[in-house]
Amino acid sequence: MNDLVESQFEFVKEIDPLMHALLVSAEASYYSAPAHTLVQTRKFAESLVNRLAFANKIEFTEQTDFVTRIRRLENEIEIKADLISVLHTLRKNGNKGAHELNTNHSDALSSLSLSYKVAQWLYLVTQKKSIVFRPYQAPEDPTVETRRMRVELMELQQQLRTAYDKQAVNQEIQKKNAELEAENQKLKQQQYTEAKELKQQLAQLEQKVKELEQQPRPNVEVIDPSQLKQANQSFELSEAETRLLIDQQLNQAGWITDTELLTYAKGVRPQEGLNLAIAEYPTLLDEESGEADYVLFAGLIPVAVVEAKKQNKTVSSFISQAERYSQGFQFTNEIKSAYSLGDHQKPWQIENKTFHIPFVYSCNGQPYSQRLIDEGGIWFRDVREPSNLRRALYGFHSPHGLLNKLKYDVQIADEYLEKTEILPFNDRLYQREGIKAVERALAKGKDRCLLAMATGTGKTRLATGLMYRLLESNRFQRVLFLVDRSSLGTQAFKAFESEVIDQSQTLTQIYTISDLGIEYDTDIDVQVATVQSLVHRLFNSRDPLPIDYFDCIIIDEAHRGYTLDKEMTEGEDSIRDEAQYLSTYKRVLEYFDAVLIGLTATPALHTTEIFGNPVFTYSFTRAVEEGYLVNYDQPIRYITKLSQAGIEIPEGEIVDVVTNKTGQKSTAQLQDNMAFDVADFNRRVIAPEFNQVICQALVDDLDPLGEAKTMIFCVTDRHADQVVLLLNEMFKEKYAKAWNADAVAKITGAAEQPDKLIESFKKNKFPNIAVTVDLLTTGIDVPKISNLVFMRKVRSRVLFEQMLGRATRLCSEIGKTEFRVFDAVDIFTTLKDVNTMKPIVVRPNISIDQLINELCDADLMQKAKAVSISSNDDVERTQADLVLDEFIQKITRILGKAEKFKHHPDQTQLREAMGKIKENFGVESNQLPQLLRAKGIDGLGDWLKQNSAILEARLTEVRHSLGSLELPIISNEEDELVERFIDTTHQRPEDYLQQFDHFIQNEVNDNAAIKAVVTRPSDLTREQLRELENLLTSKGFTQTKLSQALGNNETNQTYASQIISMIRRATLGEDISSVEERYKRGLDKILKLRDWTPDQQQWLERLTLFIAKEVIVDKTMIHHQFVSAGGVKRLTQLLETDVEKLVDDISDGVWKAS
Template identity: 30%
Template sequence: MIPEQKARRNIDRMLEAAGWHIQNYAERDTGAALGVAVCEYRLRADQRADYLLFIGGVAIGVIEAKAEGTTLSGALQQAERYRANLPDDLPNRTRFFFSYASTGVETYFRDIRDPDSRSRPVFTFHTPEALANAFNQPRTLRERLKNDLPPLEKGSLRDCQFQAINNLEDSLKAAHPRALIQMATGSGKTHAAVSSAYRLIKFANVKRVLFLVDRRNLGKQTHSEFQAYTTPDDGRKFTDLYPVEHLSSNIINDANAVCITTIQRLYSMLKGEPDYESADDEEGSAFEQETEDTTPQKVVYNPNIPIDTFDLIIVDECHRSIYGKWRHVLEYFDAFIIGLTATPYGQTRNFFNQNLVYEYRHEQAVEDDVNVGYYVYRIRTKITESGGTVAAGNYVARRERGSRRLNWEELDEDVEYTGNQLDRDFVAEDQIRTVVQAFKDVLFTELFPSRKTVPKTLIFAKDDSHAEDIVRTVREVFGRGDDFCQKITYRSDRPEDLIRRFRTQLNPRIAVSVDMISTGTDIKPLECLVFMRAVRSSGYFEQMIGRGVRTIDPEDLRAVTGRATTKTHFIIVDAVGVCESVKTDSQALPGEPSTPPEPNGTPPRDRNQILDDVSVDQVLNTGFTLQSSTQVTRVIHAFKQFIDQNTNELSALKILCKHPEEQGTLTEENLKELEKSLKAPPDVLTYESIWFAYQRRSPNSVRGNVEQLTDLISLVRYAIGENAFLEPFKVTVNRRFVEWLHGKSITGEQQMWLEMIRDHIATSLDIQMSDFEYTPFAEHGNGAKVYQLFGDDLDNILTDLTEKLVS
C-alpha cells in the first residue's frame, strides 16, 4: 500500500467516525445524507479533488489528502486551487467556504470567511452538523469576536480585572488560538473569567464554554462564582440567563452554556466511560500528581463529543500537566484555549505560544491592596535539622503505613535517621510536639501580639498520616478539643463541609491539610500558614502561600476571629526551611519519600515507619527572617508617605507635627479620623500593622506591644523623629504622670482618683465632669466625690493634667 493510500484509509475512518457518508464519484448521491464526502470528484482543467464535501446536497468544502509525514501548508494552497476550478454545474460555488488538508495523522482546517483567514490544526474533521451550522451562520465566530464585542465598561471590576479582560478580547479579536493570563492569587482571576465568558456568550454568540478546574472542590467554588455573578448590563444573575453545570456525570447537556469539570473527568468522557469511576482522582491537584516523565494520555475520537463541542476552553491554574499528561485532551477540541495562572513556568508560556496577554504579580497586587503581604518566621529544632538516633536496646514501634497498626520490637543496633526522613520513614513524636509548642509560645507574643484568639491557621503536612499526628499534637499542646483543630484531607469525613466551617465559623481555628487546600481554595480569614513539609516545586509553593494573600472585609474577619480589626498581612511559619530551599518546576507525588533512591534503584527494605518516642528535641532558634524585610519596608514607607501627604489635611497630624495654624490638644475624634484615613485605600494600614513592622525593623527601639487607638500618637511621634523609641502611649502617660505628681502633697485617696483619671485620659485623651458618672468613677462616688476631694481646684487640675499627659 502506497503512503497516500494508507493516508486515505485513515481519512476515510476519520470521516466516517465524524458522521460523513463516503461515496465514489461514479455512484455519488450527494443528497443521501446530511453530510456526504465524494472521493476523486472531477473538477475543471482535468483536476480532481480528493474529497468534495456536501451538506444537504450542496458543495461546501474540500479535503486534500497527502501521505503521512507531508507538510500541509502547500496542500492547503492546492485545496484553494480546487475552489477556483469547481464544475459549472455545481450549485453554490460562491459559498464554498471550507478547506481541509490531512495526512490522516495531521489535519488542518480553514474557513475563508474568517478575517485574515488562516488555517489551524484540528484533531479530526468536523461533523456534518457542525459544518451545516457554520455554513448557515451569516458570520463566523472569528468575525463576531472581531466586530461584535462592545467596549468594556469598568463598573465594579478591579483595574487588574478590567485590563485583563480588555487584553484577552484583543487577543481573541486577532484570532490567537491560545492566550495566557497571569494574575496573582486572590486578585480575582475567576471573576474576570466569568465576566469575559458572559460577554463572549452574549455578544459573540459563543456556543459553549468549558471551564477546567484543578480539582472537584474548586469546581464547586467556580460554580458558586457563576451563580453569584450579576450581569452588569442586565442586572440578573448569570445562571438566570445561561445554564451552567458543574459536571457530576459523564454527560454534556446540549443546553448548557458553561460546563465546569476537571480534566480527569473530561478524559474519562472522551474514552466513552459511562461514568467517572475514579472520582477520588478529581480531588488531587495535578500540581502534585505531575512528574517529569509523565506520559501524555492517548486520546481517540468520541463521536458523542465532537471537536466543536466547545468554542472556548478556560483552564484555571494551568500547571505543567496541561501541557504534559493532559495536553492531548485540550487539543482534541477546535476551541480557543485561555489559561489562568498565578505561577507560570517557561513551558507554560510556550504552550500558550508566548501569548501572555496580561501579567499582574503579587507585589503589584499588594501595592494595589488586592493582596496582603507576608512575614516569614523561622522555627529551627535539632531533630528537624539533623535527625536523630535511637540506641540499641530501646523498644520502638513500627507503624504499618496502610493500617497504622503498631508492631513493637527491641532494637538490636543503633538506628539513625536524617531530617529528610522525618514523617516518611521515621516519626519523632517530640519533634512535632516541639515545633507546635514553639509556635504556641510565640503566637501571642511575637506573631500576633495584639490578639487573644488564635488566628485562622493552616498547617501543611507531608501526607495524611503526618497530618493525623499533627492534629493530635496540636490539640494536646493547646489543650483544646476536637473542634479547635481539624484535619482537612480527602480522607476526612465531608471535607468540603469542614472547609466551609473553617472559612465561616469560629471553629476550627487550626486546619491541617496535605494538598486539599493548597491551591485555589478560597479561605479569606487565613492569617497564618505553618509549613511542616518541604516543597520542591516553585509554582506549587507560590500556590500554597497564595492561600494567605486574600483580603477580607473587616466585619467578616471579626465574625470568625473576635478582636481582629483588619487583615493587613499574614505570617508564614517555616518549620522546615521551605522558604530557603532551592525549588524547580517539578513536584513529587504525594507521599513520595523525600530521601533519594538506593544506588541500585531498589526501594528501602522496610517501608513501615519507625516511631521514635525516645529522642528529645530542642529548639535551636526562632525569629523573623530577612525575607520579611520587603513587607516591613513597604508598611513603614507607606506610613511615612501618608504622614507627609496628610500633614496639612488631618487635625491629628497638624497637632502632632506642630503645625503652626493648629492650636489645642488632640481629641479622640481626631484619632478616629486619622485611623479611618489610614485604613482607606491605597495604604490600608492599621496601628497594629505599623507597630508590627517597626518591631521587625528596629526591635531594640520598640518597647512593648500595641494596645489601643491612642498608640497612634506614639507611632506618629516616632515616625517623625520626635521620640527616639516607640512605646505604648499608656507607658508615656504613666511616666509623665509620675513627673506631674512629683513634689505635690496628696492623700492616698486623692492619688487613687488621680490614677483613675490618668487611665481615662490615656484612652480618651481628655476628661469631662460627665465622665465621673460612669465606670470606674461611679463605683467610688462619682462627680460629687471627686469634687469633695479636690474642691475648686478640680477644673485646673484636670486641665493641667490633660495637657501634661497628652501634649
C-alpha cells in the same frame, strides 16, 4: 463459516497463548457476533501493548487507561506511526463493540485485517526465526448487499427532488425499503443459525480465554532493536487500509462515510439533510482535472475538501493540494455555495486565487502527536483569510462546527467588543484591564491567552464578566470552564449562580450553564468540568465529543501540572502516567479546536509553553499596594535540634518501618548508613519528636478559639493525622474544658466528606485550624486564614506560592491587615531565589509623621522618583512609590484593627473616633487608604500639607481607643526548640550583623555620608541619608532586617535614628540608643545652656523629642511639625533664640557618646 482449525492466526500461538485465543475467538465470532469480534481484537491490542511495555520496563498502574498506554509506548519505543494509528483504531472499535447495540461487520472486518498485520509485526519483533506470511483472506462481508441498497436509496432520494413523476420515484423508494428490510431479516436469521451451530465451539474458546487470563503472564525477553527496526520497515498499510482509518475518523466527527460505496463515480450526490463525505469528487482548475479524495457536504453545501493519501508523510505539505481542489470545485444547479450563508456573497478571493470551498484538510490516517506533529493528525486551514495558518488537529470538525464557522463573523464580534463598555460588575480597574487585554489579543488573532493574577484578586469574577461578553457578542458559542478538581468546579458554579452581572440577573439566568456531573448537551452555553471527567469522556467513551464542541476553553488554575511534588492530585482520581498530570492536561487542551484562556496566579514554565507569555499581569505586589490583598510579615522560623542536625542511623541498626499502603509496623535491619534532613521528615523518615516540638510551638503561637484561621501544610495524609492528634492533645491541656475538639480538623482527600469540611472551614467558627496536604493548596477561598504553617518542604515554586495565596485575601470582618507565616522546614531559604511573592518590606519603626514629612517635601519626592528599586514583579517602581506604600500600609493596619474591634460593646469611643474620620474626610474609615492612594504621590503631598494635623489627630484617637485590645504575639521558649525568630536574611543574626560591621568599617573613609554619621550626625543631609539608604539596601542591609537581627522591637524609631545608631555601633562601639536615651542626653545639654522659663522648657521638650526621633531635621520639617503653633517663626519668638542654631546644639547632645 469459520472453523477453529481454519484460523489464520495460528502463528500467534508461538508468541503468546492468550493473544492467540483472543484472535481465534474474534475470527470465529465475526459472522454471528461482530461486536464480540471488536471486543476481542481490542483485548488483543491491549495484551500486545502490555507485553511490549513489560519488555521495555515501562511501568503502568491499574489506573493507567489504554489510550495512555499506547501513548507511553509511542513516546518510549521506536514504533512506526502507522502501527500506533492501528492500535488506536482497534481501541475505538472495541469501545463500539462493548457499548453499541448495532455494530457492523465492516468495522469487525477492518479490526480483523488490521489485527492480522499487527500480529505479523509482533512475530517479527519477538521471534528469532523467519516466516512467510500469507495475505489475509478476508471473510465475506454479509452486509455488502444491505450497504449497496442504502446507497441506491440515497440516489432515489436525490432523484425525487428533481423528478417530474414523483409518484413513480416514491413507489421505487418504497420497494427498495421493503427489499432492504427483507435483506436485514435474512441476515439476522443467518447470524442466528451461525451462532447456534458454533455455540459449543465459541463457548470452548471463551472458556480458554478466561483460563489464560487468570494465569500469570509469561516472562518476555527484551526487544532486540534490530528486530524492531526490521519489523517497522515491513509494516505498511495499503491505500485501502489507510482509507478505512480515515473513514472512521470522519464517521466519528459526524460525517456519513464509506470510501467503497459513497463515491462520485457510483452516482452519490449531496442531499438535503445529510452530511455526506463523497469520495473521489472531480474538480477542474486551469484546464487540469483532479479528484478530491473527499468533499464534505453539509446538506447541499460543500464546506470542506479532504486530501487523504497513504504516501502523505509530511501531512501539512499536502494542504496545498486540497486548496487546489477548493479552487477547482465546479458548482451544479442543486449545490449551494458556502459563502451564501454569511454576508460574503462571492467566492473568497486571496490575491490571484479564488476559493469556492472555505475549509481544507490533509491527513494520512495517523493519530495526532505533538512529538511528530508533521507526520500525523489532521491538518486544517481556513482559506477565507490569508493570515490563517495551517495547523494540526486531533480530529475532523463536525458538520455543525463548520457551519458555525460560516455563520458567525469573528471580525464583527471583535469590533463589537472594542466599542462596548464593560459592565459595572467588573468594577475594579485591573479586572477591566484584564478583560480588555484578552479581547485585544483575540482581535489580533491569538488563540491562546494567559492572565496572571495574584491569588485573591478575583480571577473567577473576571472570568464571569469575560464569559458574558464573549457569549453576548457571539465571539464564541459554547465555553468550557475547566477546573482540576470538583471542589473548584462547585465553587465556580456557585459564583456563576449567585453573582448579579447584568440587570439583576446572574450568569446562570442569562445563559444555560451545566454543572459538574451533568451530561453534555448541545443546548448549553457554558460547561463546568474537571480535567479528569473530560479524559474519560474524550478518550474512554463510546461517544467522544467532537473537537469543535467548545470553541473557547477558560482554564482555572492554569498552572496545574507541576510534578515536583507528588501529592498534587489529592482528592481526585489520580492520573499516574507518562508525564503525570501535565501530559493528561495537555491532551485535553490539544483535543479541542478552541481558543484557550488560562487563569493563574503562578505561571510556570509549562504554563507559558502552552499559553505563551501573559497578555495581562496583576501581581501580588501591585495588589497589596492598591489595597486589594494583604501583605505578610517576615516568616517566623522554628529551628529544632533534629531539623538543624538531621537524623542519622548507622548500618546494622534494627529500626521500625511502616508499610505505606496498610500503615502496619514491622522491623528491619539497615544494610547501610542512612541520613535524613528536614525535607525527608514524615516522608522518608517518621519523626514524631520533630512533630511534637513544632506542634507545641504552634500551641504557644496560635489562638484556635479566635476568629483568625490557620492552615497547616503536611507531608502526607498520615502526617496530617499525627499533627491533628498532637494539636488536640496539647490544646486540650492548655484550655482544659474550654477546648473544642472540632477546632482542629484534617481536610484532605482521605478525610470523610472533604467537601463538607471545606464548606465548614469557610463558613463556620470551627474548624479554626485546617491540617491539609494538597486539597486546600489552590482555588479555595477562606478570607479568615491569617496563619500559614509549613511542615512540608515542597520544591515547586508554583505550589509554594499557591500555598501562600491561601492567606492573602482581605477580611474586614476580623480586621485582617496582614498574615503570618510559620516555617518549620526552612522552605523560604530553599525557594528564596525563585519566590515572586516576597513580603513587601515596610520599615516598621518609621513613624507616620516622618512619612508625612517626606511626602510633603516636593524636592525630596522629586529625587525619590528618580531612584528605581527592586520589585517582586516586572513593574517599575521608585523610592517615592515605596514611601507612599509605607504610608498607606501603616494607615491600613491601624484602621483595619479598628474595623475588627468597632462592634465590641465597650468600644463607643472607638466608634466615635471612626465616625470623625467620615465627618472630616467624607468616607468610611476603612475606605480612607484607597482615597489617599488614589491621589498619587504629588496629590497626596499637597493634600497632606493642608490636612496632616487633622489626619494625625484622628489616627491618634483611633490608636488610643484600641488600647489593650491589640493581641501580642507570644514567643516560644520551650527547651526542645532551639530557636524561634523572624527570618529575614536566611542567615544567623550574629553573622548578618558582622557582615554589616565589616561593610561599614571598609566604607567609612571613602563615603561622605558614613563619615558624617561617625563625626557629626547633625551635619548629615536628608539627600545623603537617602543615598546611604540606597547603598545599604543594594548590599542587602535594610532597616527591617537590621532591626530584626538586633531583636529591636522599639516602634518609634525612625530610619535615620536607627541607621545612625547602627553605623556608630559598628565604628565607635557605641551601644544602640533608644529614643528616650537620646532625648535625655539632648535635653540635658540644652537646659544647661541658660535659664529657661517653664513655658520655654515645655517647648524645648517637644523640640528635643522630635529631634531625638527624627535625627535629621531642617527648617521645613520643624515648620511642618509645629505648624499648628505658628511654625518656625512663632517658635523663634517663644524661645527667644535662633531655632536653627538651637537644633544644632540639641543634635550634638543627642549623639554625644555615652
